[in-house]
Amino acid sequence: MRRLSDFDIPGGGDGLADTARLEPLSEARKGFAGVIVQVRTPETAGGLGGAEIERRLLEMGFVEDAPVEIVHEGLFGRDPIAIKLADRTVALRRREACSVMVRAAAAPVR
Amino acid sequence: MSAADLAPATRTEVETRRLRVALAGVPNCGKTALFNALTGSRQKVANYAGVTVERKEGAAIAPDGARLAILDLPGTYSLRARSPDEVVTRDAVLGQLAGETPPDVIVCVADATSLRVALRLVLELKATGRPLVLALNMIDIAARQGLDIDVEGLSRDLGAPIISTVATRRRGIDVLIAAVQAAARTASTPSNWHEPSSGEIRALHREAERLIKAHVKPPKRPDTWTGRLDSVLLHPVAGLLVLFVLMFFMFQAVFFCAKPLNDVMTDGFNWLALGVGHVLPDGLIKSFICDGLIAGVGSVIVFLPQILVLFLFIILLEDVGYMARAAFLMDKIMGGAGLHGRAFIPLLSSHACAIPGIMATRVIDQKRDRLTTILVAPLTTCSARIPVYTLIISAFVPNHQLFGWVSEQGLVMLGLYSLGITSALAVAFVIRKVFWRGASEPFLMELPAYKMPDPLNVARLVWQRGEIFLRRAGTIILSMMMLVWALSQVPLAPPGAKDPAIDYSFAGIIGHALQPLLAPIGFSWQMSVALIPGMAAREVAVGALGTVYAVSGGGDNTAALATTLASHWSLASALAFLAWYVFAPQCASTLGVVKRETNSWKWPAILFLYMTALAYIAAFITYRVALALGAG
Helix, strand or coil: CCHHCCCCCCCCCHHHHHCEEEHHHHHHHCECCCCCEEECCCCCCCCCCHHHHHHHHHHCCCCCCEEEEEEEECCCCCEEEEECCCCEEEEEEEEEEEEEEECCCCCCCC | HHHHHCCCHHHHHHCHHHHHHHHEEEECCHHHHHHHHCCCCCEEEECCCCCCCEEEEEHHEEEHHHEEEEECCCCCCCCCCCCCCHHHHHHHHHHCCCCCCCCCCCEEEEEEHHHHHHHHHHHHHHCHHHHHHHEEHHHHHHHHHHCEHHHHHHHHHHCCEECCCHHCCCCCHHHHHHHHHHHHHHCCCCCCCCCCCCHHHHHHHHHHHHHHHHHHHCCCCCCCCHHHHHHHHCCCHHHHHHHHHHHHHHHHHHHHHHHHHHHHHHHHHHHHHHHHHHHHCCCHHHHHHHHHHHHHHHHHCHHHHHHHHHHHHHHHHHHHCCHHHHHHHHHHHHCCCCCCCCHHHHHHHHHCEEEHHHHEEEEEEEECHHHHHHHHHHHCCCHHHHHHHHHHHHHHHCCCCCCCCCEEEHHHHHHHHHHHHHHHHHHHHHHHHHCCCCCCCCCCECCCCCCCCHHHHHHHHHHHHHHHHHHHHHHHHHHHHHHHHHHCCCCCCCCCEEEHCCCCCCCHHHHHHHHHHHHCCCCCCCHHHHHHHHHCCCCHHHHHHHHHHHCCCCCHHHHHHHHHHHHHHHHHHHHHHHHHCCCCCCHHHHHHHHHHHCCCHHHHHHHHHHHHHHHHHHHHHHHHHHHCCCCC
């Protein structure tokens, strides 16, 4: 599992309290609602190379500031997950979702 | 292609020759429906030169009578090509596709209710410098949701004409054509498209977001049906249950809905053979027409209704938007076998025919995931096995009903289907664990909003599939039936021979030569003979058995053939034959399409060898176990 320290989280303007609420989308449960803070994959991730996965996530609409909500989970290992992403619903595996850092909305549903 | 086509289009050329229009768009935007609305029945399905991507072209007729050539490109989120389909889209849009005339105008189709990713694609397409028209499709659904789009403002900001369309109701089509004709009069500018970096993708997204903020007010009554349906259909437990019930009904429908149609067609062919038999004098020609032509091809074509019913289900599920849900539900199960969730669609299609199934693996981007799917797809129960299974089952399984409504024959069929999919997953697992250890393709898939199916669209797609099957049946199978008839007739038996004539023919010689190899799995020489023409396509084995037994004194329809088989084969042999057909690579077309898709003879060779080995082992075990249980 990847840790928060793997991410180069921009510090400007964000206090420590805000940073602490950041988590990878892969850790969130059904009902989670929040906003994407950062999409970034280390070069070594997956079989494709991180840059490629990052670009695919971006192309599917996983961009910074996009609102996200986990609306469905699979049966086995709660995987894959279905994400309500702005005006669409997109499915992905938790393995890829760990590249998407999110911050919970003010009042988390969870 | 003439030199004039390659030169940049000038005004007069555009006006004198047919306008070429390329349809682009993200998946699920209604692009195919718009293509159908534009071209009606004036369409042609083929392949792009040199690659195996399906090429759909059609002609649209403008209100002024001019004809436009419309090219339906594969759906894509970006011009950054990652799969063969997307390479075609990129090269066609950039005018770099070998053997294709560059399009005069690009029509980007967008789902009006989901504009963000579509607008990003539009911005990317604009960079190609070609005249662009945006078709704002499904505008009726957007209106119902109270989505307020300032079309004029958006068009001005975007620098491209925007036409609202409802493809399924053929609304806005003439206006779209007129806009395309007008756009064609503007000159192309040189392309400054290049593969965008992640930073540039973000910038395009920001621009799309800005356009939406400025010109689109969010829906007042967002679609709640999709969410409500998904709370059941994507429920971890209920969703899987619904999926399995759907699959169960799909198979039951294939066997029950199609049966009356089959009976009519079977009777028709029998009547035809009988009629022709009365007219023609006895001899080689009568034998050729009745036993070779009518009996052989007839027993194959009568299975068309089943194929149509199955494709009706597959295409309907696709059109409604359920297919992506099925992939979501199956992803973990498929992933457990080392397959991508998207492999579910090619594998489900393979249940109709491995050829489109293998071609559908193009939706899987990464080569290894795709190859694994290609290698296991022929193990799923394709419709060509149905004639073989149906024949053997009707000959050896009693037609009883369990609990008054579940057919025993249907249960055996379901068992064979399960065996096919289970072995496909098992082989995929072995390939992944033994040969290709490592990470696989990311699973990233849009779950489109549900929509009512468009009957005309579904009917057209089902018919296209039926036509492809018939063309296959009409060419490969017919020629193979001629060959098997000739093999089983030539050379003629010597005068006064006591054995059946086929014993002296080439088929007999080959069958006898193979028989020692196949004796341990319980195959008679007739069965061995049927395997040889059965290489043309699995269903040919039925016709071949029909020919072999008709020639040596059997009947000329499947019912009579079943009776003949029941009296000639032991139950153990019949079961071994079924087991053989679950695994054996009895289809030259599959090997051919694998060669084309992988661009190498290595993969079809591997496919042939491993499937033959599995088939032999499975038939051997089945035969020996059945013998031990007293089914000899």
